[in-house]
Amino acid sequence: MSATAPNETVHQRICPICEACCGLEIRIADGKVTSIRGDASDVFSKGFICPKGVAVKDLHDDPDRLRMPLIKRDGRFVAATWDEAFEEIDRRLTPIIAAHGRDAVAVSLGNPSSHKHGLILYTSKLVKALGTKSIFSASTLDQMPKQLSSGLMFGHWLSIPVPDIERCDFLLMLGANPMASNGSLWTVPDFRGKAKALRERGGKLVVIDPRRTETADIADAHHFIRPNSDAYLLLGMVHTLFDENLVRLGRLAEHVSGVDDVQAAVRGFAPEVVAERCGIPAATIRDLARTLARTERAAVYGRIGTCVQEFGTVNSWLVDVLNVLTGHLDEPGGAMFTKAAAFAANTLGRPGTGRGIVTGRWKSRVSGAPEVFGEIPMNCLAEEIETPGPGQVKALITIASNPVLSSPNGPRMAKAIDQLDFVVSLDIYLNETSRHADVILPGVSPLEDSHYDVPFPQFSYRNHARYSRAILPLTSGQIPEWQTMLKIAAIAQGKGAKADPLAMDDELLADDVRKQAGPSADAIIEAVSGRRGPERLLDLALRMGPYGDGFGARPDGLTLSKVMAAPSGIDLGALNSRVPEVLRTPTGKIELAPAMLLADVQRVAQHLHQAPHDVVIIGRRHVRSNNSWMHNLPLLAKGPNRCTALVHPADATRLGLTHGGAARITGRAGHVIEAQVEVSDEMMPGVISVPHGWGHDLPDTQLQVAAQRPGANLNAVLDDTLIDPLSGNAVLGGVPVTVVAASQPG
């Protein structure tokens, strides 16, 4: 913090909105934000920022943002004190647990919970206190396939390699649009600048996407791909590597097992066989494989477009199979493992070996979906609520989660949530999901909260440690979200509504440290005793982490105080090779051919000759929007209608759609949405695109700005029966729909 004008102060603050984790420079005068811009001195993001970072001011000022708990009485929300809210939760939740058991309480975890340390660090404590197996999250609408494939190959769910873009000379990108999303499972602020530098040094960026995206526009080449068919392209590329003798494991040779099994598995997938299925010519598939193999510094990166598919886990696996077989995994300029300063499981325990991962420790009650990373697929939540019998979900706690708009068959989800006996939402808005709550507990404004990114430094293009202090004091009467989580945890444990969250925090911390640190536990507990809550957990994690002071063992090492003293962050250097140290597989090898994935290749083979659907729908992202919840901020809401249906000219003609007219889109379950048509050859023929997160026209919400231009909910027409059976991830792209002009009888 430093002063400029007499009453203006300047603060550094990491943006909590998306995975780019940009440093913001925020000016405050008289308790109000006067400006937000990029923090040019931030060691990691170097001044880059997008419009959503600037909109943090609108978020803080938003009159619709909740600042007091709400309790539903006789069908209407009334403002309540925190004490009343917790008493209501105790009064309603405790009998449900007693009567129906712990699994009857489901938890739905949403995207923002991974961006707030108070939420992410306390989720496991709340879940443990609840003792429920009914855990659902946005992970199964997003990246679970990548987590599963990485877990199987490298031994931990978060050991996910990222392109070393600053040294890369060929980047093949599938199903990602970082020009709009600013990167995902890859923390890479200013992707545009880094892509430009790559091309200026003679490197190439190639994009595979059913839409010619903003990222395709700055690439050297773009290839349309039939949605849901990346597995065929990737198998064709792996086949080419073996077929043309291009496999070079390099340094990794002694650390990889299963190469022969992969070779056998891809035998039936020559480029000439798969070309028609994926819509990419065989010559192009071969050429991509050759370029990848022959470029010294190259990487393949696949993101959400490759995950939200029927073969999401196979796709995610094949991306890294390509990186390994071409010698690009763990090499500079290739796909590398970040070494985070705190909270990374792949820096803990004995290096180079571990327990690996397992799935299916339990199964979902209704459709028998295997547990993955402790979760049941979000696509199973509605049926778990609807289907009677022992273990039926009777209550729901949503934490920064809006499944009514974000999960497929949203209308069914809304109806299911409505039939629950009790719902608590920890949320900042009265929106499409929290309107179903009996109690809403408001989260705090990011400006009133401190910040340290827990997951994203594990996927960053460079190693770094950055902490932000709270800039403004808590609104009077408000409580930090980590304490709210502990209050609910205490209620779930039968300690009642009056339990002291600080005392509970002390107890939980002492238990954890004693389990991990054995004889030195007391000294460690004492050493961090000056802090509470997330800060204490962070100090512990940093000091025990790979750059930490080890509580005196390495006096020059990191502590939270040191990180706090650098408001624009500490740079910990470029990515370094980490194999074998990073591995946590039982064999200590990179498992190139996990049995579960080899078996699933059979399923890919069975669908090889599947004919294209008449029209399939995919989503898209826009830089001025963020999933379902930023449409109430004036700065982002202004400008043209963004919830449009993009349609290729040939499809428009065929379907009788006109530019500016409306399309009527119907999904399998019979739900219908209407969206304004934008005719554009940026779409692949046969594919239309509507962004997700819209549909703010549901009654009883409090989103005044969003309601003026509600848009349509893409997820109303998506199909919640479509799933990647391995990871439980929802299929959100390539879903067949019927489309007619809106004026036609539907």
Ligand SMILES: Nc1nc2c(c(=O)[nH]1)N[C@H]1C(S)=C(S)[C@@H](COP(=O)(O)OP(=O)(O)OC[C@H]3O[C@@H](n4cnc5c(=O)[nH]c(N)nc54)[C@H](O)[C@@H]3O)O[C@H]1N2
């Ligand atoms: N069709 C389709 N559907 C998709 C996707 C897609 O690409 N296509 N993408 C999927 C993906 S990747 C994701 S991650 C999910 C996201 O879906 P969700 O996980 O449901 O997350 P959001 O839509 O971001 O909604 C966030 C919720 O958190 C609340 N919130 C915001 N800030 C805070 C805060 O500081 N504290 C608290 N307590 N609450 C807060 C918001 O009001 C909102 O209710 O959507 C998925 N749905």
Ligand SMILES: Nc1nc2c(c(=O)[nH]1)N[C@H]1C(S)=C(S)[C@@H](COP(=O)(O)OP(=O)(O)OC[C@H]3O[C@@H](n4cnc5c(=O)[nH]c(N)nc54)[C@H](O)[C@@H]3O)O[C@H]1N2
């Ligand atoms: N502005 C903005 N930024 C965001 C978000 C946001 O909503 N808005 N959401 C955040 C979240 S939660 C996430 S998870 C990340 C996601 O970050 P990204 O993965 O970069 O997400 P998208 O921009 O949706 O890009 C996915 C691309 O996949 C393409 N695609 C669809 N189907 C297929 C297919 O079958 N094969 C291939 N190869 N491509 C396909 C789509 O056309 C799209 O261009 O973005 C984050 N950042």
Ligand code: SF4
């Ligand atoms: S890209 Fe935008 S939303 Fe994402 S962290 Fe940076 S400023 Fe925030």
Ligand SMILES: [Mo]
């Ligand atoms: Mo996401």
